[in-house]
Amino acid sequence: MSVLEVRNLEKRFEHTRVLNDISFTLEQGQALSIIGSSGSGKTTLLRCLNFLERPNGGSISVNGETLFDANDPATQDERRIRAKRLHFGLVFQSFNLFPQYTALENVTLARELLSKANGSESKAEIRDAGRELLAQMGLADRASHYPHQLSGGQQQRVAIARALALHPDILCFDEPTSALDPELTGEVLRVIRNLAEQKTTMIIVTHEMAFARDVADRVIFMDGGFIVEQGDPKEVIDNPKEERTRKFLANYARN
Amino acid sequence: MLLTVTVTLLEGFGTTLKLFLLTLVFALPLGLVISFGSMSRFTPLRCLTQTFVWIIRGSPLLLQILIIFYGPGLLFHLPLLPRFTAALLSFVINYACYFSEIYRGGIQSVPRGQYEAGQVLGMTPSQIFFRITLLQVIKRIIPPMGNELITLVKDTALVRVIGVYEIIWTGESFTKKGLIWPLFYTGLFYLIFNGGLTILFRKIEEKLDYFK
Numbered sequence: 001m002s003v004l005e006v007r008n009l010e011k012r013f014e015h016t017r018v019l020n021d022i023s024f025t026l027e028q029g030q031a032l033s034i035i036g037s038s039g040s041g042k043t044t045l046l047r048c049l050n051f052l053e054r055p056n057g058g059s060i061s062v063n064g065e066t067l068f069d070a071n072d073p074a075t076q077d078e079r080r081i082r083a084k085r086l087h088f089g090l091v092f093q094s095f096n097l098f099p100q101y102t103a104l105e106n107v108t109l110a111r112e113l114l115s116k117a118n119g120s121e122s123k124a125e126i127r128d129a130g131r132e133l134l135a136q137m138g139l140a141d142r143a144s145h146y147p148h149q150l151s152g153g154q155q156q157r158v159a160i161a162r163a164l165a166l167h168p169d170i171l172c173f174d175e176p177t178s179a180l181d182p183e184l185t186g187e188v189l190r191v192i193r194n195l196a197e198q199k200t201t202m203i204i205v206t207h208e209m210a211f212a213r214d215v216a217d218r219v220i221f222m223d224g225g226f227i228v229e230q231g232d233p234k235e236v237i238d239n240p241k242e243e244r245t246r247k248f249l250a251n252y253a254r255n
Numbered sequence: 256m257l258l259t260v261t262v263t264l265l266e267g268f269g270t271t272l273k274l275f276l277l278t279l280v281f282a283l284p285l286g287l288v289i290s291f292g293s294m295s296r297f298t299p300l301r302c303l304t305q306t307f308v309w310i311i312r313g314s315p316l317l318l319q320i321l322i323i324f325y326g327p328g329l330l331f332h333l334p335l336l337p338r339f340t341a342a343l344l345s346f347v348i349n350y351a352c353y354f355s356e357i358y359r360g361g362i363q364s365v366p367r368g369q370y371e372a373g374q375v376l377g378m379t380p381s382q383i384f385f386r387i388t389l390l391q392v393i394k395r396i397i398p399p400m401g402n403e404l405i406t407l408v409k410d411t412a413l414v415r416v417i418g419v420y421e422i423i424w425t426g427e428s429f430t431k432k433g434l435i436w437p438l439f440y441t442g443l444f445y446l447i448f449n450g451g452l453t454i455l456f457r458k459i460e461e462k463l464d465y466f467k
Contacts, residue, residue, distance in 0.1 A: 050375050082377050090375040096368035099466040100390050109386065110376035148467035166376060 001064055003028045003201050004049075004170055010057035010070075011044055011225075018044045020225045022058070026170065026218075029199035033212035033233060036222035037248060042205045045222070046172045049203070050090045051081050062087045062169055089163030093175040095155045097147040103158045104130050104143040107165050114166070133161040137191055153184035157191055171195070173204040189215075209252055213237045221245045260429060260437045267425030268444050271411045274339075274421070278346040278407060285347060286354025293359055311352040317413050320345040324417040342414040346407070353403055361396040362388070394463040401456035405449050 002025040011019040019041045026032050034042045047053040049060060051068075054076070059069040067084045069075045097106050107130040115121040134143050137157040147155055156176055163171055173192065177185040189211050195202065196215045206212050212219055212233055219233040221240070229242045240246045292304035311319070324341040327333040336344070365388045373383035415424045426441035 052371055052374065082374075082379065085375055086377045088375070092368055092372065094366075094368055096366070096372035098369065098372070098387055100394075110373075110378060113378060113382055113386070146466050162376070 002026060003030075003063060005061040006049075006058070007061075008058040009045070009048060009055050009060070011041075011048055011053060011055050018225050019048070019055070022225075022227055024220060024227065024230060026201060026203065029201055030217040031196045031200070031202045031204060031215055033216035033219045034203065034205045034222060035207070035209065035212055035219060035237075035248075036228075037251075040222040041225040042222050043174055046090065046174050046203065046205055049170075049172060050088050051085050052090075086166055087169045089166060089168030089171040091156070091159050091163050091171070091173045091176050093178050095147075095152070095159045095179070097155055097158055097162070099147050102144045102146055103134060103139060103150065103154075103161075106147070106158055107133055107161045110162070111165050130161070130165060133164055134158070136194075137161050138187070151184060152180045153187045156180065156188045160188075160191060160195075169201060171200055171202045173202065173206070175205050175207060177206070177208060207252075209237060209249070221248065223248065260434075260440060263425050263428075264422055264437065264441060264444065267420060267422035267441075270339075270414075270419060271408070271421045271444075272448075274343060274346060274411045274414065274419075275408055277343055278350055279404075281343075281347040282350040282354055285351035287358055289351055289355035290358035290362065293355060294362070308352045308355060311349055312356070316345065316349050316410060317416060319349055320413060320417055323348075338414075338417050338419045341417060342419045346410070346414075350403070350407060354400075357396050357399045357403065358392070360399070361392040364395055365391050390463075394466075397456060397460055397463065401452065404452055404456075408449055408452070409445060 004026040006025070007023050009019055009022040010017070022041075022045060024032075034045065036042050044053060048055045055068065055070060057070045059071075060067050066072070066075055067087065097103075098109065101109060104127065108126050111121070111126050111129075112123060115126065131140070131143060134140055137160060139154060139157055139161070142150060142154060142158075145154075147158070150158065156179075160171075160176075176192065177188050180188065185208070189208065192202070192204065193211075193215050204212070204216065214233075216233045218230065219236045220230040221228050221236060221242075221244075223244050229236055229240060229245045236245065237249065240249060289304060289308065292300055293308060295301045295304070320342060323345045324336065324338070328335050335341075369387055369391065370383055373387050378386070411421055412423045414421055422441050422444055423438075426437045429437040
């Protein structure tokens with residue numbers, strides 16, 4: 001059974017159709033890259049999966065459970081969406097760390113709030129887990145730094161640890177290196193590569209073609225709100241079948 | 256002589272302080288309510304609130320004090336409000352409108368990404384407000400608030416037009432005895448009090464300086 005199954009997803013803003021008939025599945029432990037030009041709907045797709053946007057059509061299932069179905073109002077209950085969000089983690093392009101909290105507090109805050117509600121873990125346990133995550137990101141010595149004291153690459157790694165702290169089934173990245181100086185992208189990509197090696201289930205929206213090709217198990221090329229082509233990254237990126245994919249990649253290589 | 260003047264001025268300053276503090280007590284929370292109104296997604300409420308704020312901020316406080324004091328009697332034959340109550344009411348309404356705009360600016364300047372980051376981490380709207388945005392809003396509104404409070408202290412002098420005797424009125428009463436220095440002396444009261452406010456706000460700013 002697939003971890004994630006997206007069927008016929010549609011999203012409109014006013015009269016603009018941003019997502020059309022998006023269907024794909026994701027297997028446990030797979031990394032999926034979504035590529036495509038700006039405005040192709042990649043980010044909107046991630047935002048729909050994380051319930052930051054409400055799709056106008058289609059369904060989203062995780063581990064066989066239907067989280068959202070446009071035809072079933074019962075799945076759209078505002079109060080339940082909060083719990084459903086926890087199936088997904090999201091790493092933003094612009095990090096969005098909480099400035100008034102240290103790196104460690106950023107990582108532990110949500111889990112502390114959740115366990116306050118159900119009393120499952122002690123504060124000390126959560127803090128230890130948070131420290132471990134930061135260490136995994138190579139930031140053991142930055143735990144008590146505030147976001148503004150960290151470089152962009154370090155902030156993004158804190159953001160990844162923060163998303164991992166809630167053990168999402170699927171970790172989503174929205175162009176995680178696009179806001180970074182070129183010399184800082186490497187450290188973030190390395191961390192994501194490590195996560196892929198540990199078989200973390202991930203969806204990565206990226207402009208880093210070489211990275212998508214090497215790290216992802218599958219790749220989706222989107223254009224104009226449609227999935228134009230999907231498959232093995234080496235095949236899609238090295239030998240695209242569709243004209244539009246070829247054009248996009250040719251443009252990309254030229255820049 | 257100095258002692259007599261000091262005691263008299265202190266009495267006047269008591270009224271000034273009382274008006275200042277009571278205005279804060281009521282206008283600070285009322286401003287928040289008004290700011291929610293002016294940010295409402297319900298268009299009639301938003302337009303109504305914004306029009307109200309425009310009228311209050313766009314007309315002189317002096318005029319508002321006069322209207323609130325004389326208006327009910329002359330328009331509806333109602334008994335006059337006690338002078339201090341009428342003064343306080345005008346100040347609360349006026350300052351709540353100014354505060355509401357400061358709050359609105361502060362709330363809207365928190366990037367949407369902060370709310371979204373909280374949402375994807377499964378936080379409730381109230382957790383997002385209290386744990387994430389509130390402190391960021393406070394940090395942003397401290398400098399304009401400090402400004403506004405200093406203006407409030409000085410604006411209290413206006414209430415003499417409806418016969419509430421604050422410090423400048425008491426200071427001026429000595430001119431009848433040919434004394435001008437009590438007027439300078441009243442200035443000193445304002446300077447010291449506003450100096451204290453300035454230091455207080457600088458301290459709060461420093462306290463919140465640990466994050467950006």
